[in-house]
Amino acid sequence: xxxxxxxxxxxxxxxxxxxxxxxxxxxxxxxxxxxxxxxxxxxxxxxxxxxxxxxxxxxxxxxxxxxxxxxxxxxxxxxxxxxxxxxxxxxxxxxxxxxxxxxxxxxxxxxxxxxxxxxxxxxxxx
Numbered sequence: 001x002x003x004x005x006x007x008x009x010x011x012x013x014x015x016x017x018x019x020x021x022x023x024x025x026x027x028x029x030x031x032x033x034x035x036x037x038x039x040x041x042x043x044x045x046x047x048x049x050x051x052x053x054x055x056x057x058x059x060x061x062x063x064x065x066x067x068x069x070x071x072x073x074x075x076x077x078x079x080x081x082x083x084x085x086x087x088x089x090x091x092x093x094x095x096x097x098x099x100x101x102x103x104x105x106x107x108x109x110x111x112x113x114x115x116x117x118x119x120x121x122x123x124x125x126x
Contacts (some may be wrong), residue, residue, distance in 0.1 A: 002084070003078055003082070004018050006081035009077045009081050012070075012076070019052045021034050022048070031062070032059075035055065038055050038056075043070050049125055052096070052120055052122055052125050054121060055120070056117065059115035060107075066106075068112070075117055079117055081119075085121075087126060091123040092123065093122070094121060094123075096120040100120050
């Protein structure tokens with residue numbers, strides 16, 4: 001997987017193991033990344049059988065003292081890693097840096113930082 005094997009993501013996780021889930025286990029220890037919601041919409045153009053793909057990445061971090069530095073570092077590394085993905089399962093991917101956004105939110109517990117990244121690609125059959 002692109003995130004687990006990326007050197008920049010590993011560096012952002014520091015001495016901790018890189019954890020990437022599609023559904024995190026109950027009581028998963030931070031930091032970790034969750035590959036979340038997807039939206040796939042057809043792109044209508046003559047002769048183009050492509051789609052636009054939007055995916056959410058959630059970054060969860062807990063540091064002492066609480067703060068966003070680790071969360072933002074992991075988010076930046078994850079964004080760089082997914083931007084480099086150019087093909088998957090017979091599809092050519094063109095990263096669209098304008099398709100998404102980033103939000104960083106404090107969790108209700110007052111200790112956990114939550115980053116939400118929306119990333120997008122235009123995908124066409126390879």
